[in-house]
Amino acid sequence: MTAGRQPVGRWEWWAIGAIVLVAALLRLWNVDQNLPLVYNIDENARFVPDAARFFQERLDYRELVNPPGMMVLLSLLDHVWFGVQGLSPTEGLDQHPTQAYLLGRLVAALMSTAAIPVLWWAGRILLGRLAAIVAAALLAVAFLPVAYSRLALSDGPTVLFLAVGILGAAWILRDGDRRGYLAVGVAVGLAAGFKYNAGIVVLVGLAAAALRLRADGRGPVLRRTVVMGVVALVAFVVSNPYVLIDPHEMWRAIEYQQKWATSGPYVGEPRTSGFAFYAWAATWGVGWLPTIAALVGSLLLLWWRRPVAALLLPLVALYLLIMGGQDRFFARWMLPIVPVMCLAAGFAVAEVARLVRGGRAAAGDAPGTASRDAVAVDPGDAPTAATGAGDPARSGPPLERRPAVALGVAALLTVALGAQSLVHAAHTVAVVGRDDTRTVLRDWLLEHVPAGDGVVLESMSPAAWQPTFDGRQAWFSLTRWSIYHSIPAVQRRDRDRYPRQTRTKAGFSGWVGILYPELVDRFQQYGYCWVVTSSYQAGRAARTPYLARQAVRFYRELARRGTLVHQISPFARDATGPGGTRGPFGPLEAPVKYQIDRQATTYELAYDRPGPLVSVYRLTGGRCAAPSPVIPSAPLD
Template sequence: MATPEEQDDARPDGAEPAPAVPLREPATATPAPAHGDGDDASQRPWLIALALVVLGGLVLRLWGIRWGLPFGYNLDERSHFVPRAVEYFRSGSLDPDYQLNPSGITQWMAAAMWLRHWSSDTIVQEWATDPGRIWTVARVSSALLSTAAIALLYAAGTRLADRRVGLLAAALLATAFLPVHYGHLALNDAPSLAFTALGLFAIAGIVRFGRRRDYALAGVALGLAVGFKYNAAFVLLPLGTAVLLHALGWRVRPAGTAAPASGATGRGDRVAGLLQLDPGPAQWCAAISGTVLAAVLAVVAFFVCDPYAFLRPGLFVDDVRHLSDYTKGGLLLGETQQSGYRYYAWSLMWGFGVVPVLLAVAGGVRLVVRDRWVGLLLVPAPVLFLLYVGSQGRYFARYGMPVYPMLALLAAIGAMALVGWLVRGRDSRVLRRLVTGAVVVVALGQGVVWSVHNDVVLSREDTRSMARDWMVEHVPARATIVVEPMMPKEWYADGARLPDPLSREGYRWNRLVRTGADKRELIRRYPDLKGKINRTADFANNGFTLFPGLLDFYREKGACWVVSGSMQSGRVFNNPKRVPEAVKYYRALERQSELVYQAQPFDGRRAKHYFQYDLAFNFGPLRYERPGPAIRVYRLRDCTPRLSDPARRG
């Protein structure tokens, strides 16, 4: 029989032996410390390692955080959160008049702006005169909250498994490309992961201890998570599983701890990874009362994040229904993938990483085979969530990001299982540490490379800003120009100041927009194209409105400069059969114009019309040299420029 010292050597670093105590303990008894918990001296190396991981994750999220400023080029960032946070101070009302997304992140950013300026008037004035500073505060607040997810995931992994799993899961979340990229932006995708990780920590507490405070924390975490992003509600699945395990009297035995002593009473370790206490009415009562507490606190936390979901229920229901209809809609112009399931499987390969995905699969298999009840906490939720979003009509990689914390835990479990298999039968701590280090490096390698490269790219000038700089020098002020919908309205204004939204006073150029009279005249000339002419030429639908005859219309209006970009032309050339008239338009534009300026995010002919609904916006592939789409400025031949009246500029 092995000595106690030999048993300690065989355990993972920092493990505590499981005490040989009777399993028929009162429902309120406190179990042994979690695997890896110990005195301050034993925790210090792990906390130092965690601090380095968190610091590295923060650096990756702050590096390049001023990308594109003072122009907010990300459409969702510009449309949903920051302007509404500023409007709190402009209007003096906390009603966002908007429920397509919950208001938690908007309130978080507004609080950051207030802490930075301590004055509503200053915030409104700075938004009007130097919006880049407001954008920076909002983005930094997002980066800080998304970084908090790293530490919280370490705590969840340590509580549910051990420190090695917790630390590697934290490192995976810190370096995975998609969470890092969205950690740069004033959006709710990355910040919401903090509350998902907090929820996993609380869920681990429920299955380990069954305490009321763990139920309370789970409820708060759930309410906050949904208050930041609706689809974070998938955490209900592992939470429900944890409640059921508690009600049935099961407690999760931390991975790596020894089975109960043979003399222990009770049902013992009949299911791998679990200890069963004495089940009975007390367990059910504790689980039911805990569930009620969690539900009440979840509602309260959600109310704090989004009070107007309760105060204006009609708007809430209408906007959520509109959001559901959008995600269930048909394929957008430019989408080439027709299977959401393949799309999300593909996006995980670069958003999370090839090796981490394989390790997550291995970790899931290991839990199903050896710790199947523990596997119920971590495996079904991400699988069912990805199946659900994959069944929608429209899909984007970030829609799958809520499950990344759980995937990181599964990958870390798979990695540690791989280490154990590789060193099986070799009693050498040095070898174990070398193998562990090699597995960690391989697991993190892709994420580190993509994230660092992305940060370098984001630190460089966006192609749209480069084009604007050129136009300031070469296109007369007050000239009428045609610009495809891919620029924020501030792009047209001098000094990035926000002009009056009604008069557009302060715009440097007059962007040609078809009026009702223009549309009627075009329909008279091209009656067969009435549907195209009447369609709104917005960001998503511009390609449907294009046809060659527009070039003569531009000449008549004196709009001699046409600014085109791959965000629009790429959609057309991805789906040429859907918009044949738009293909003819771009070919006619090439023939009838002189290309006077172009800027590309990477070299090669492919860049000219490159478009993909994620990678044309996230700049992850290593071919990118700078952010933004390919931009081309054309000067129409046989066109006389028309300058707008200074009093009516725009």
């Protein structure tokens, strides 16, 4: 078997096999974390639940904010898996939630893992054997791809379609292979069907087609490009049948997502520039050294391999131009450009190894010569021009004959580039196997807070983790305590006094917007004596106090007037807060500053278990001062 023009050597099979094994371990270790409790809001609300009813109910724009490709796939698997058990997907989710979510997570992990050998194959054609191995290794351990391949979300699996699109483009660029056009078409359609913005992979196919015009002629290239577009459209419709079923709702979903992303700064995120945010996110989502290597590799591609640069780099530039100009941004949204970053970094490492060996860049060719048109650049791969076959005699000695020092340098550089992500990814997958702080909170409340008591439960997770009133372990109930706030809604007064905080809907994103200091009086007035806060909300207010001034005042008032009766920390015992303070921590204090992506993925090494810092306060004024049980009553508008 070959990948590129040279047969795959035994050492390559061993290397890519080991890399895939490491990638699979990072994605599958503790993948059943906290099940059947699901704390990621997106995972709880989308994909698995929607997949269970996908072929039974029509989705509206709220469900279609994320394209339904992942839902279609999971629904088909649910019908097979639960059908064998004599259950419908909805019955399976209701009776066996662990199985339903674990199935979704396994699909995400395996699809993400599959992207690694595909990217290796593409990199081998475009950049040579050594660069391809390095790129595959970096994608295997890069923190963001690992973290978002462990949840039943569409982010991790979409990387597979990006890699397939790049592979198809490599086939096109190398020899105009028709299978390349078909591969790109399938990749574009499925990528957009899983994640709308991932459809930008179409750029690599169009660039490859344009680069084949001189060699293949306008007519054949145009015909094959049209076929590529038709295949992309068919694949998109298959993965997103709502294009035909209800296009109005689909476009409403896209408009809603766009409006939300441009609706002003996000509380808790101090960066106001998307360009600065994604540059920063790359330094930990992929790593400092890989990011620098990717920049160097991009410059080298522009100098030595202009066709490959024209193929890959416009995708990154246009994607960042679009996403960086929005008001809100999340680290996982940069996943579509991670494969290109890995390829560019791999090329930089391969060029360093070439210099150590004593060879000149591009197999001995000087800048500006025909070598810039070559696709394969690794010594041992016969350079293949976009306009025809290259001259094998100019390719240099095979990789197996290189001096050991050059290979050693390449190996050390690869380890150095992947070390940051590997350490954090391995730490995260070990830590998430422990009970989440919200699981610990649930057990504590069951033991210490009487059934029927009034509890103010801050929005920190899906509300499904609470037990039923009679103590049964039903995971989808909110009836044990009288909850002043569950995620869907909160009742409040004083709208005249606080005209900017009149919302009655308050999910995770909007929770701090409904807080103000006098709420403490309201809680005591109506008998809601237990107040549960978390660093997910208080940390947001503390990080951007200028966006949540009333919330900051509320937390200070709560700490002043309430009694902290219990605190559950996700951090190691020796973790310290601001100024070197140790726990218990106030609601606006935490050893790690809030950042939604890094907290949601437990990135920081200070974490000892997943989840937020949770604090339980007991109010003792008003009705809460009564020694007898308090019967709470919700305020009426």
